[in-house]
Amino acid sequence: MPALASLLCGFIFGAGLVISHMVQTTKVLGFLDVFGIPSGTWDPSLIVVMAAGLVVTGIGYAIIRPRTPVFAPQGLWPTATDIDRPLLAGAALFGIGWGLVGLCPGPAIADLATLSPGVIVFVIAMAAGMAAHDLWQARGARPIGRKLATATDG
């Protein structure tokens, strides 16, 4: 049952990405290209996607926060609070990759459905990057002041 619920949530998430056109790199890059503001070609759709997502998530989280999840002993709410170097360095690296192609992890995985060779290469490289990070951490490269891996945000 938890897997089925998870499948449903993935499907709704993917439907949101398709309907909002966030699976299209051109839509995302059209937002990130701020030179489009003076020239009139800027596409603020991504901000609307985020705003709508934030309103629903913010209200929904506030309602369910005190409840025990249906299929889990407790909700795994992130506990980390400090803005540390791994957070900022990771976000910067991610932003560079995002800007180069216009794909972040959700749309990249959803776009596998199109069987685009470029997307397949991107997702394989993304998986390699994730695995490389874990390998690097496991090797004991002191992860610049990081504490618990369980204190992840997303």
Added chain:
Amino acid sequence: MANFTPVSAAIGGGLIGLAAVLLMLFTGRIAGISGIAGGLFNPRTDDRLWRLAFIAGLIAAPVAAMLVGHAVPMPQMPGSMITIAVAGLLVGFGTRLGSGCTSGHGICGIARLSPRSIAATVVFMGAAIIVVALTRHVIGG
């Protein structure tokens, strides 16, 4: 703003939020795609099933859209596979190092008013805006 599509953006964004709330309600998990996918690489994990199920649903949505006649065109990708691979590596490594991506920090984290997620979102969005400005208007322009 000829390309602005506020209605579909609001509906789609609302669905993404709904998915995030339902995932927490059912499984007690944050709907961060990089966290869900990245957790598959943890050799000690015993919770791969729900992760794989979420990812299967994520891929099934555009397939279902195509089946009901909604066009999901192939995304436009840069010509060079090297650029694509480098970008993929950066996104994979960066989201794991930074503990989240557009969904985990940008939606779920900011919805919790997490200062970490607000900071991360400002940084990755700023970095992406700078990269697009450079590639489109300085180097490629």
